[in-house]
Amino acid sequence: MPLIRRLAVIGVGLIGGSLARILREKGEVEEIVGIGRGESNLQRGVELGVIDRYCLDPVEGVAGADMVFLATPVSTIFPLTASIAPVLDPGCIVTDGGSVKEEIVRQCESVMQSGTFFVGGHPIAGTEHSGVEASFATLYQGKRCIITPTPSTDPSALEKVGRMWEIAGSSVVLMDPVKHDRVVGAISHLPHMVAYALVNAVGGYDRFEESILSYSAGGFRDFTRIASSDPVMWRDIAVANRESIIEMMDLFARYFADLREMVEKGDGQGLQEFFARSKHQRDAIL
Amino acid sequence: MPLIRRLAVIGVGLIGGSLARILREKGEVEEIVGIGRGESNLQRGVELGVIDRYCLDPVEGVAGADMVFLATPVSTIFPLTASIAPVLDPGCIVTDGGSVKEEIVRQCESVMQSGTFFVGGHPIAGTEHSGVEASFATLYQGKRCIITPTPSTDPSALEKVGRMWEIAGSSVVLMDPVKHDRVVGAISHLPHMVAYALVNAVGGYDRFEESILSYSAGGFRDFTRIASSDPVMWRDIAVANRESIIEMMDLFARYFADLREMVEKGDGQGLQEFFARSKHQRDAIL
Numbered sequence: 245m246p247l248i249r250r251l252a253v254i255g256v257g258l259i260g261g262s263l264a265r266i267l268r269e270k271g272e273v274e275e276i277v278g279i280g281r282g283e284s285n286l287q288r289g290v291e292l293g294v295i296d297r298y299c300l301d302p303v304e305g306v307a308g309a310d311m312v313f314l315a316t317p318v319s320t321i322f323p324l325t326a327s328i329a330p331v332l333d334p335g336c337i338v339t340d341g342g343s344v345k346e347e348i349v350r351q352c353e354s355v356m357q358s359g360t361f362f363v364g365g366h367p368i369a370g371t372e373h374s375g376v377e378a379s380f381a382t383l384y385q386g387k388r389c390i391i392t393p394t395p396s397t398d399p400s401a402l403e404k405v406g407r408m409w410e411i412a413g414s415s416v417v418l419m420d421p422v423k424h425d426r427v428v429g430a431i432s433h434l435p436h437m438v439a440y441a442l443v444n445a446v447g448g449y450d451r452f453e454e455s456i457l458s459y460s461a462g463g464f465r466d467f468t469r470i471a472s473s474d475p476v477m478w479r480d481i482a483v484a485n486r487e488s489i490i491e492m493m494d495l496f497a498r499y500f501a502d503l504r505e506m507v508e509k510g511d512g513q514g515l516q517e518f519f520a521r522s523k524h525q526r527d528a529i530l
Numbered sequence: 531m532p533l534i535r536r537l538a539v540i541g542v543g544l545i546g547g548s549l550a551r552i553l554r555e556k557g558e559v560e561e562i563v564g565i566g567r568g569e570s571n572l573q574r575g576v577e578l579g580v581i582d583r584y585c586l587d588p589v590e591g592v593a594g595a596d597m598v599f600l601a602t603p604v605s606t607i608f609p610l611t612a613s614i615a616p617v618l619d620p621g622c623i624v625t626d627g628g629s630v631k632e633e634i635v636r637q638c639e640s641v642m643q644s645g646t647f648f649v650g651g652h653p654i655a656g657t658e659h660s661g662v663e664a665s666f667a668t669l670y671q672g673k674r675c676i677i678t679p680t681p682s683t684d685p686s687a688l689e690k691v692g693r694m695w696e697i698a699g700s701s702v703v704l705m706d707p708v709k710h711d712r713v714v715g716a717i718s719h720l721p722h723m724v725a726y727a728l729v730n731a732v733g734g735y736d737r738f739e740e741s742i743l744s745y746s747a748g749g750f751r752d753f754t755r756i757a758s759s760d761p762v763m764w765r766d767i768a769v770a771n772r773e774s775i776i777e778m779m780d781l782f783a784r785y786f787a788d789l790r791e792m793v794e795k796g797d798g799q800g801l802q803e804f805f806a807r808s809k810h811q812r813d814a815i816l
Contacts, residue, residue, distance in 0.1 A: 368745075368747045369747075387747070388745070388747070417745075423738060426735075426737060426738070426742070427738075427742045427745050428745075430732045430735055430742050431732060431742060431743070431745055431746045431747065431750045432747070432749060432750065434728070434731075434732070435728060435749065435750055435753045435754075437786070437789055437790075437793070438724055438728055438786070439753065439808075440789065440804060440805050440808040441782060441785045441786040441789050441808075442720070442721060442724055442782060442785075443808040443811050443812050444785050444804065444807055444808045444811070445720075445778075445781050445782040445784070445785040445786075446716045446717060446720070446778075447807075447808075447811040448781070448785065449712075449716055449778075449781060451712060452709060452712070452713075456712070456713045456716050456717060457717070457811060457814070457815050458815070459654075459674070459703075459713050459714075459717055460717045460815050461654045461655075461673070461674070461717070461718075463718060463721070463756060464717045464718065464721060464815075465815060465816070466752060466755065467721045467725065467753060467755075467756060468721075468812055469752065469753075469812075470749060470753060471808045471809060471812045472809050472812045472813055472816075473805075473809070474809075475801075475802050475803075475805035475806040475809055476802060478801070478805050479798050479801045479802040479805060480798075482792075482793050482801050483793075483796050483798055483801070486793055486794065486796060489793050490790065490793055490794055492731075492732075492735075493786070493789075493790045493793065494790075495731050495734070495735060496727060496728060496731040497783070497786065497787075497790075498731070499727040499728075499730050499731040499734065500723075500724070500727040500731075500779070500783065500786075501783075503723055503726065503727050503779075504723075504776065504779045504780075504783075506768075507723070507768050507772055507775050507776055507779065508772070508776055510769050510772060512765050512769055515761075515764070515765045515768050515769070516761050516762060516765040517761075518726060518730065519726050519759075519761035519764050519765060520761040521730055521733075522725075522726040522727075522729040522730045522733075522757045523757060523758050523759070523760075523761055525729050525730070525733040525743060526729050526754050526755075526757045526758045527758055528743070529743050529744070529746050529750075529751065530751070530758075
């Protein structure tokens with residue numbers, strides 16, 4: 245028997261479409277309903293066989309679903325959950341793929357009716373592309389998916405969501421939502437803030453008449469690739485995970501100020517130690 | 531007639547070895563003498579056909595050369611130039627590949643004897659590997675080489691060095707040494723300082739018992755690749771280009787502080803504009 249009878253995917257793009265594809269490929273879902281605002285994208289999802297049918301209204305679309313996957317921008321996850329919560333079938337599980345968890349999980353748990361369940365999730369996977377056309381069945385293969393239970397999370401709902409991500413090929417890590425937001429704040433949100441600031445700073449250097457960005461070689465381009473990420477998505481993340489991001493930005497700023505101090509003093513030994521410590525830690529995660 | 535009769539390469543590694551290989555391949559050099567401190571590397575250079583013979587003593591090695599290429603760490607370029615300057619043949623040109631130029635060019639010019647010439651250079655190319663084994667003839671193909679003449683640079687020496695880099699496949703850009711150090715400070719040295727500080731900051735986060743670096747995914751690894759660079763080389767660069775690096779670090783810190791302000795205030799519109807400006811500038815250099 246498949247794991248899921250009727251899966252409702254809200255937001256049929258790279259994240260939602262890729263989960264739909266792999267669950268169908270593995271025979272672990274009977275029916276997939278796509279929900280979204282862009283009708284042409286949903287029509288394309290049906291043509292590609294990613295979803296069986298679609299619905300523009302979330303309340304209508306989740307009818308009869310035993311699993312709802314929210315793969316929409318973080319700012320929309322709670323409002324959508326609040327709107328569908330009253331109409332869910334008994335036993336239905338709602339889970340999400342948002343990259344911020346503490347506030348979303350608390351808010352979403354608070355609106356669930358008795359006998360329906362919310363489980364927060366965050367698959368650590370993606371590409372720079374978006375839309376259902378960009379989705380593919382192996383996106384989650386060999387990746388990690390962080391699931392963020394709380395003391396009030398239903399154990400069997402948690403198990404089913406974990407099973408779903410294992411079927412998708414991911415290794416599941418359980419983590420407290422607060423810790424999740426710190427970890428992701430450090431390894432993903434902070435680097436994005438740094439990269440965005442770096443490109444703006446170099447682009448804003450006006451001592452010469454031409455932009456010095458034109459001299460950038462491969463190293464600069466690789467290093468700043470994440471500064472080409474979607475501004476609206478990152479605006480939402482920066483607002484939603486504000487507290488963690490501020491904590492991480494301040495931590496970074498202290499290390500950066502220490503390094504500046506050593507450069508100014510010409511402290512060769514201190515610089516070499518600082519760089520060696522970084523290299524050592526970086527090489528350890530290769 | 532080949533461009534160069536006898537080329538002396540001081541430092542037969544990735545940079546020096548690759549230039550030797552391409553000049554030989556193009557038939558633009560009659561004889562190549564390798565100079566260095568590591569005899570086994572030099573022996574390997576002879577075995578590989580990168581150099582014809584080698585010499586451990588720079589003063590002895592440059593005898594009879596009409597072109598000397600210094601491909602050694604930036605801290606050694608001036609001392610080496612000072613030691614070989616008195617014994618160079620009339621007409622000999624000394625050039626280098628150091629990534630810092632202002633101070634090196636000024637110092638080196640000051641020790642050249644009448645009738646011999648110094649021309650500063652900086653090929654914008656490299657890989658993460660080092661040593662003569664890592665060198666290859668196409669390293670400079672399609673890359674830029676910045677050459678940094680001053681008012682006292684000899685025009686025909688400048689032309690010959692430019693021709694040498696064009697033969698290597700690079701497009702030659704002439705730039706004032708002061709501007710060079712700012713440009714490279716911005717597009718290369720600053721990103722290294724940022725990456726080193728970022729890895730140290732994330733690695734130093736101690737709110738949880740485990741290191742959060744273990745959760746880093748591909749994005750973090752790509753972004754911090756340059757934080758695995760050689761600590762000794764970067765110590766030398768940070769000391770040699772101190773003034774530019776401090777200027778760039780302060781510029782970056784101002785943009786970073788502005789961004790932090792917007793995150794703290796939850797200024798969604800400001801954040802989106804900041805991110806969009808960065809994305810726009812980044813996409814323009816793709």
